[in-house]
Amino acid sequence: MSVLQNDLFLRVLQGEDTARAPMWFMRQAGRYLPEYRALKEKHSFWQMARTPELAAEVTLQPVRRYAIDAAILFQDIMTPLPPMGVDIEFNPGPVIGTPIRTLAQIEALRVPEIDEITPFVGEAIRLIRSDCRVPLIGFGGAPLTLATYLIEGSGSKDYAQFRRFLRAEPHAAHALLEKLTEVSIRYLTMQVRAGAQAIQLFDSWAGLHDIPMYEAFSKPYNKRIFEALRPLGVPLLYLAVDCTHLYPTLGDLPCDAISIDWRTPIHVARAQLGHGKVIQGNLDPAALLGPPDSIRRAASVVLRSGLGGPHVFNLGHGMLLHTPPDHVTALVDTVLAFDRRAEHRSD
Ligand code: CP3
Numbered sequence: 001m002s003v004l005q006n007d008l009f010l011r012v013l014q015g016e017d018t019a020r021a022p023m024w025f026m027r028q029a030g031r032y033l034p035e036y037r038a039l040k041e042k043h044s045f046w047q048m049a050r051t052p053e054l055a056a057e058v059t060l061q062p063v064r065r066y067a068i069d070a071a072i073l074f075q076d077i078m079t080p081l082p083p084m085g086v087d088i089e090f091n092p093g094p095v096i097g098t099p100i101r102t103l104a105q106i107e108a109l110r111v112p113e114i115d116e117i118t119p120f121v122g123e124a125i126r127l128i129r130s131d132c133r134v135p136l137i138g139f140g141g142a143p144l145t146l147a148t149y150l151i152e153g154s155g156s157k158d159y160a161q162f163r164r165f166l167r168a169e170p171h172a173a174h175a176l177l178e179k180l181t182e183v184s185i186r187y188l189t190m191q192v193r194a195g196a197q198a199i200q201l202f203d204s205w206a207g208l209h210d211i212p213m214y215e216a217f218s219k220p221y222n223k224r225i226f227e228a229l230r231p232l233g234v235p236l237l238y239l240a241v242d243c244t245h246l247y248p249t250l251g252d253l254p255c256d257a258i259s260i261d262w263r264t265p266i267h268v269a270r271a272q273l274g275h276g277k278v279i280q281g282n283l284d285p286a287a288l289l290g291p292p293d294s295i296r297r298a299a300s301v302v303l304r305s306g307l308g309g310p311h312v313f314n315l316g317h318g319m320l321l322h323t324p325p326d327h328v329t330a331l332v333d334t335v336l337a338f339d340r341r342a343e344h345r346s347d
Helices: 008-013 034-042 045-050 052-065 103-108 119-129 143-152 160-168 170-194 211-217 219-232 244-250 266-273 285-289 292-308 325-337
Strands: 088-090 094-096 136-141 198-203 236-240 257-260 278-283 311-315
Touching: 008 198, 008 311, 034 045, 034 052, 045 052, 045 088, 052 119, 094 143, 103 170, 119 136, 119 170, 136 143, 136 170, 143 160, 143 170, 143 198, 143 219, 160 170, 170 198, 170 211, 170 219, 198 219, 211 219, 211 244, 219 236, 236 244, 244 266, 257 266, 257 311, 266 278, 266 292, 278 285, 278 292, 285 292, 285 325, 292 311, 292 325
Parallel strands: 136 198, 198 236, 236 257, 257 278, 278 311
Antiparallel strands: 088 094
């Protein structure tokens, strides 16, 4: 049963020009919230993600606290990978038990059937939908970003192992990306069937690459995922961080919205991405560390920059660990009070 009361987010993704920008925040469910930390004291990340009641609870925590316009499922981009046969821990970022470095390892990876990948995710989505007044965003990692962790083995400063692998073993890299694409299509289709009302593909590490490498190793796979999901009828969002140099090639991805980081004002990004896309973003997450007055000023700059077309207000990347929860309230109030029809673009 759906209890949806606020569809502003979905209407803007269909291109509607609304009086107020909808908002949600990447990593809105997480360690900056005391109610999340209380649960985390008793359960590991995987326990929370794999127990539908706990995953639903963490998803709904920020929705109860703030007047935000969307919920994002509490999982991780790595969630569909253990069923492929990969051992993953979090410390605090993903750490791969045996990093993938050979074609034989790639050939041994399983591509599970849609119902076998992560049944607990479908169950969590059904629980959330029965109790959520705003649309629920499902998500996954883009194949290139998933491969970055699988091959490097963990987060890294320059991802040299991964970038070497793409050049030394392009055939194996494409074999891995093919499998990740197929699993992603199944995993995301399962999320929509269970009730996810939008899908965001996180390509957090796309910005490591120049346009030719991006077009060889990321874009075709993202395109295939979006094309496979399109018939399901939910809006599709793509996150690109540190990707200003890729804007000339991102504009024709077959998705509805592009989530941009804070490095470029929205009106500038829009000119480069083309006007066919909804823009999501792009307050610097560090802005939330400053005092409330500075948060209000910074948010207003972003809101004005977004006036030239449909805009979903968000951060340029995930919420930082030391964000004070009451600073988020100041931000939410600023976005709620901003009337797009009464304002004029200030660029
Ligand atoms: O609130 C939400 O946004 C929903 C849940 C969510 C998590 N991970 C939970 C999580 C989402 C959307 C993600 C996506 C994710 N995970 C990305 C893409 C977005 C981005 O930040 O670029 C990436 C690259 C990851 C990989 C990952 N998982 C990292 C780097 C970390 C380290 C810690 C951190 O918070 O950045 C994780 C662990 C993780 N995933 C936590 C959470 C709440 C922290 C777990 C804990 O220690 O409590």
